[in-house]
């Protein structure tokens with residue numbers, strides 16, 4: 001039995017709203033009603049009887065047996081409750097990604113024997129998911145240069161190919177053949193928002209094209225050169241440019257940036273370097289092809305206490321090229337390891 005406010009139906013919505021605002025509505029129970037005139041609202045917390053009686057004249061307090069709202073049958077946390085502890089659920093729910101109709105889970109080895117049951121819980125919670133896969137090893141474990149990792153398919157169709165949507169753009173990919181992470185979507189939006197009319201832009205490690213696509217879709221009057229070394233990723237990029245009708249703004253180039261850039265012989269107003277594991281190896285090259293007053297978005301994994309060193313290193317590399325680098329801003333653009341983040345350095349090159 002719980003204490004309830006029996007209130008006339010004409011005041012029902014106001015009373016519900018008022019109780020909710022005060023934190024006095026018991027949201028875990030169903031709301032009742034009498035056949036004719038009254039709503040029965042379950043009450044929780046330290047409510048003030050006098051305030052309620054004054055605000056809703058004609059209402060009464062009664063004890064009623066209102067049922068608890070059954071947990072939603074497709075609620076992920078509820079489905080996982082039978083399999084995992086609260087802490088394990090928290091860990092799992094914080095770390096999964098959905099790419100197209102594929103859910104990618106990070107399951108620690110100690111939960112190996114529960115992996116398939118966990119996968120089924122995901123499939124029930126998200127009926128549109130066609131494949132549930134699990135990350136195996138680190139990025140680069142399947143192919144270092146192309147940044148591919150291994151996956152184990154736990155349930156669903158035996159494929160890693162899917163159509164992902166990001167802000168209305170279609171991105172076709174195969175996670176077994178090309179790198180893609182939905183976690184950089186905010187960063188892509190941020191960079192696209194900084195682009196100015198008429199800029200010549202270079203995306204150095206373009207993958208299936210997400211940076212180029214987002215920038216082109218938001219800035220019609222730009223020219224983007226997008227270079228990618230992995231032939232599979234390159235094919236997906238070409239297809240994605242076609243699918244989104246952005247061919248007028250993006251020039252995809254297959255090859256190694258070290259070889260492609262000298263051949264193109266072009267300089268750029270904005271250069272994006274989304275390859276945090278290796279970007280230091282390419283900074284000198286990027287600066288060579290940076291116009292005066294251009295911006296480089298330089299991504300790198302750096303320990304929190306080594307940020308100053310990283311900034312100094314960027315400035316020194318620029319000096320070696322006879323240029324001046326001014327650090328405009330440094331932002332966290334993803335987590336990596338304890339006290340180490342994926343940072344983006346926005347650098348003005350003079």
Ligand SMILES: C[S@@+](CC[C@H](N)C(=O)[O-])C[C@H]1O[C@@H](n2cnc3c(N)ncnc32)[C@H](O)[C@@H]1O
Nearest residue numbers: 146179180181205206207228229230256257274
């Ligand atoms: C971390 S991924 C980033 C892909 C994409 N920009 C994204 O955000 O999804 C790095 C990409 O750089 C490509 N890559 C590695 N070395 C390269 C090089 N020397 N020249 C051009 N692309 C390269 C890899 O194949 C991979 O697709």
